[in-house]
Amino acid sequence: MRLHVDQRHERVLELVRERGSIRVAELAQALGVSPVTLRRDVETLAAQGKIQRMHGAVVWPGGAAEQAPRQAAAADAEGLVIGLVVPTNNYYYPEVVRGVREVVEAHGARITIGITNYLPGEDVEQAKRLIAAGVDGLLITPTWDEGAPRGTEGAWVADFGVPTVLMERWAPHGHPAAALDRVRSDHGHGAAEAVRHLVSLGHRSVGLVLRNSPTARHLKFGHAAAVEALGLDRLPDLPFEQESALHHGEHFDRAFGYLCELIDDHGVTAALIHSDTDALTLIPRLQARGIRVPEDLAVVAYDDEVAGLADQPLTAVGPAKREVGARAAELLLARLTADPGADPGPRQHIDLLPELRVRASCGSRLERASSEDEAGGKG
16 A cells, blocks of 8 residues: 555654664665655655755764764765666566666666667677766676677676676676676576476476577576476477577477477476567467467466466566666665775675466466366265
8 A cells, every 4th residue: 555645754754763874775665665756755854854865865863974874875876877788678678777777866876878689799889888978887788698608708898997787697607707796587496486386286297498598598407407306207408499590480380389299299288488478479379279278288488578468367487677677786886886995895696586476377287187086076
């Protein structure tokens, strides 16, 4: 339930009084409001003399300047400019950008953005452009096909001379970029959780359909790990997953054929499909062939961009995209606002766990049959 403005003001005062000082971003999160709304509340209360804003934080009056912790002073990002380089402003990344924007703006800084559209070499060009324009730090998602650089690819990302944080990307040990701060989704965990959920419904063969993308490598690893850990039947690999040159139509034809093979020849009763837009295209094809979802094939989609909007809402694994952006921005701002000469602390590699959101498409024929058998036995 949304709080009335007077209730929000009382809650702000309560939190600031309890803690002595608190960052604006933390206040907004605690109250469940946008940073813009929270800033208006803070400005109103500060004008009334009930609280004080100092160094990007809110502090309780009365010796606040002396009592405010170093964390509040370090949160002062007024005037900083954050460069943000992402592959697209469409699928997946709008929520990442939203998380970045909320944190950066709550700290009084601003963002300037570059879009690469996954074009080769465009990531380094966009990053150079932003740095030449004077950004203080960089949040970047390089265009690495497998989510990580191959060999010496991408070494430039560690050579910009400004604090840099990787988002949804990683670098292997020994690579220059491995020493950078990073925040990413643990897609392998998300795939494994999907398999575990399907197994809990009684399935023993869980297929995996994916297209070539930076996410695919992690999904394949998580799926395979769960299959081994749970003692499931091993299935043939998707034969074309690395063929990035396939047309969309050809990709779907082959994905459809592969799914049918898994069902007809290997007795598969469940599948994880990346992405949810692909799942929404494949499911009608399966149904036209007489394969019902979820009666004949339980489906879990990956990404959860539009899965919940289907006529039959799809169970999906949703990465914490907004939180990826927010945590990356917090890491970068902490580096930029640290006291000069102070120990900035160790670099951080943060993996955020995706969330399984259960909907209609993972219902189980096995589960229903078991329930019907039990009901019959009781009758």
